[in-house]
Amino acid sequence: MLSLMERIKIQTIDFSSDEFIRNCMRRALRGDSFYHDEAIRLNKYFSRNKQLLNQHFIAIILVDKYGKVISSTNLNFIDKDMSNSDIFIQGISKSEGKTYIKLHYHSSLDTNCILISTPIISQHNAELLGVIVNVYNLRFLNEITTDRVGMGETGEVYLVNRDKVMLTESRFIEDASLKQKVDTEPIRAFAENNEEIVGIYKDYRGIPVIGASMIIPGYDWVLLAEIDEAEAFAPVRILGIVTLIFGVVVAALVTGAGVIFTISVSKPIKDLKDAVERFADGDLNYPEKIRCKGDIGLLARSFHTIAERLLKEIIERKRAEEMLQHTDIELRQVLSSISDYIWSAEVDKKGTFTYRYYSPVVEKITGRPPEFYVRGPERWLSTLHPEDRTRLENALIRISVGKSALEEEEYRIIKPDGTIRWVRDSIVAKKGENESIHLHGVVSDITGYKRAEESLRKSETGFANAQRIAHLGNWEWDIREDKLYWSDELYRIFGLSPDTFTPTYKVFLSFVHGDDRESVKKSLRESICKGKPYTNNLRIILPNGRIRIIHVQTEIISNQRGKVVKMNGTVQDITEFKRIEDELRALNESLEQRVAERTTELMKVNEELRKEIAERRQTEEALRTNESKYRLLLENLPQKIFYKDKNSVYVSCNQNYAADLSIKSDEIRGKTDYDFYPKTIAEKYRADDKRIMKSGRTEEIEENYIKDGRECIVHTVKTPVKDEKGTVVGILGIFWDKK
Incomplete structure (x- = not known):
């Protein structure tokens, strides 16, 4: 029993020094976000890493220093206020490494429990963080005390605390644990004088037993081993124990046509004018129709050559524009399909920051479209986690003023729905014209990586803690x-x-x-x-x-x-295990010696009891002889004699009175006057009894008495019966017919 209790005490102290639990407590007390899913992860930590360590675990409860339950393997306890509970008040008042133990019926769990609490102290600054409460089923103590092999049919072993309450189960009274009061001689000796006794006394049932008590050191309990006196000395009774140059060219040609027109008004010039107009309208093949010689013809042919070249260039440009549009579409598709988003910006010599581009993927990662960000860096800064903002502002300043050509930062962004994502932003700065700086960035979502990193860190921490706890x-x-x-x-x-x-x-x-x-x-x-x-x-x-x-x-x-x-x-x-093993061995040897000493004492007491029993038998025989004489005397008296208890319930009578009631004398026990007389007479008799017992004086009464269906006058003497302390315990009546 002592070994099991010491083991669960050490287990509770080990839990209080778990660094994972301490970190959770510190975050909660600092006011960090402590979401429900994090509490569930902590509960899973308890379930997977702690609760399996002991088959008798009912619950593990983590309480902060203000008395609020932060986490528990039993969800009914979460967010409960335990600030007024004894297990919290006593546990938080203990020094590190000390425990408070309480045996208690817990209504929420509907079972008898052993609650052990101990404070959780920060390893960094010795700050009191809260209390851990381990709840075990009291059944494991009962498994020890109810092993009654070799104890006969009335032998039992049970624990009682200083408040005289039975802690383990009784052999004779169902569901007695934490309910049955035990106010017997060995319990009084323990409670009043801290003494152990061996002897014969009445147990909690009021039955004489032979028993021995042993005080359990450090727990304020006493262990009793008892067996009914009757079984010990008369072994007959045994009872079971978590996208133009075209306009310029056209304008130049129109201007040339105007100059030619001012020089001559001849038809070739008019034809050339018409050609230019058609050329301006986009008909680049019309100059071929002009057929003339001289300067005008040369001009027309030159104009035709220009038109051909221009037509060829326009065709090539259209082809290039189509290819550019196709490439732009493909580029947009690529930028939309990759998991990272790209952005670019320019910072002029005055320090004005202007975004040039944000790829569409930004909306998938941040929950906000590109239009949100291109308005300026303030929008981007507004989405950052408060703890990362200052660091990112400094990085932005460094790269914007040319102090850094490359920056890579990992930070958190807060999406519109409140969820948090981790990103890695890689920025390259290049000098542009007019002292400007061009910035190009690639942003990757690394939330999954961070989660894996945190999971690995927790696993490594858990492994290190497990090694530390287990040495x-x-x-x-x-x-x-x-x-x-x-x-x-x-x-x-x-x-x-x-x-x-x-x-x-x-x-x-x-x-x-x-x-x-x-x-x-x-x-x-x-x-x-x-x-x-x-x-x-x-x-x-x-x-x-x-x-x-x-x-x-x-x-x-x-x-x-x-x-x-x-x-x-x-x-x-295993130094501590060996020390405890040695101590337990010494304790067992000490217990064996004490048991041997108790056995010797019991044998002596047994011999004395045998003598006492023999004397009692002689006394009982003498009493039976005297009782027989007194009974003979009462039966031969002509008067009617009866005896009632203090509630006017018949205890006995002589045969003369029984004959008048048409019963046998031994049938009157437990009956009242209502069983034999009319209600009015029965009430009168009972009123007389009550008055006489209250006064304590004998009275002589003449009253009506029914006999053979007719009313007779009888003379009655009623006297109160007192015990050795002078307390009235009943009434004796003697009456006879008055002639």
Whole structure:
């Protein structure tokens, strides 16, 4: 029992030092967002990593220092206020490493529980963060106390606290745990004088038992072992125990035509004028119709050549525009299909910031269209997480003023619906004309990467915490290179720092206790030679001189030829386990000695009881003889005699009175006057009884009495019956017919 209680106390203290739990508590107290899904993740952490450690777990409850439940494996407790509960008040008042234990029926859980609370203290600044409450089923204590093998049919073992309340189940009373009051001689001796006793006394049922009490140190409980006196001495009764130059050309041609027109009004010029007009209208083939000689013809032919060249250039430009449009469409499709978005901007020499482009993918990542951002950098800054804004403003200033040509930042943006996304922004700055700076950026959504990174960090933290809690470190030894890798916990076990110490096999052996060193070397050699794992407990001497006991377990890694090239293994500090084991062994030896002493005392008491029983039998025989004489005397008296208790219920009468009632004398027990007389007479008799018992004085009364259907006058004497303390416990009546 003590071993189990110490184990769940140590388990609760270990939970309170879990760094994952401490970090959650610190975030909650700082006022950081503590969303419901995060609470669920914490609950899953408890369910997967903690609750499976003990089959008797009912719930794990995490309470902040103000009494509010932050997380629990039982969702009914979340957000509950426990500030006024005893388990919170007592638990938060304890120092680190101390616990408060309470046995209690919990209505929300509908079961009897063992609640253990201990404070959670920050490892950084010793700040009180809150309390962790582990709830166990009281059943595991009952499993111990209700194992009644060899205790006969009335033997039982049970626990009682100083408030005289039975903690475990009773053999005789159903559902007695935390309900049954036990106010017996050994409980009074424990509560008043902190004493243990052995002897014969009446138990909580009022039945004489032979019992012994033992005080459970550190718990304010007493353990009682009892067996009915009747079974002990008369063994007959046993009872079961988480897109033109065209206008310019046209304008030039029109201007040339105007000049020619001012020189001559001849027909060729008119034809040329018409050609120019058609040319202006887009008919580039018309100049071929002009047929003349001289300067006008030369001009016409030159005009025709220009038209041909211009036509060719226009065709080529249209083809280039079509290709450009097609390329633009493809580029937009590509930019829309990739997961990253692209942006560009320009900063002039005055420092004015102007966005030139945002690719459409920006809306998928940020929840806002490109039009939102092109209005200016203030819009972009407004979407940033408050904690990242200052850092990004500084980066923007550096690259905008030319102090940096390349910036890469990871930051959080807040979407319109409130969700948060992580992005990586890679910006390149190039100098442009007129002292301007051109900025080009590529933004990638890295939310999934960040989640994986956080999950990995939590896993690594959880693994490190698990090693720390279990005092379990791991190592890897490259035998050929003689290189050893130690985990952080392994350094802690050996009292060393990874910053100042490099482990090797030889150095490891230097820490092994002199008496164990040769045995360790021999075992490791055999393990390498035979290719078999090695397991052993050994002692190490820390730099400060302290001796610790460790459990070493290895596995062998061989190459393709079967040669052992590496060894992996774990080292667990089992010093405390060994200490507790030794203490338990000593305690068991002490208990065995005390049991032997109690057994001797019980044997003596047993002998004395046998003598006392013999004397009691003689006394009982004498009493029976005297009772027989008194009964004979009463039966031979002519008067009618009866005896009632303080509620006017018949206890007994003599045969003369029973004959008048037409019953046998032993049939009157438990009956009242209403069973034999009319209501008015019965009420009168009972009123007389009540008056006489209240006054405490004897009275003589003449009253009517029904006999054989006729009314008679009888003389009655009623006198109160008192116990040894002078308390009236009943009334005795004697009456006879008055002639």
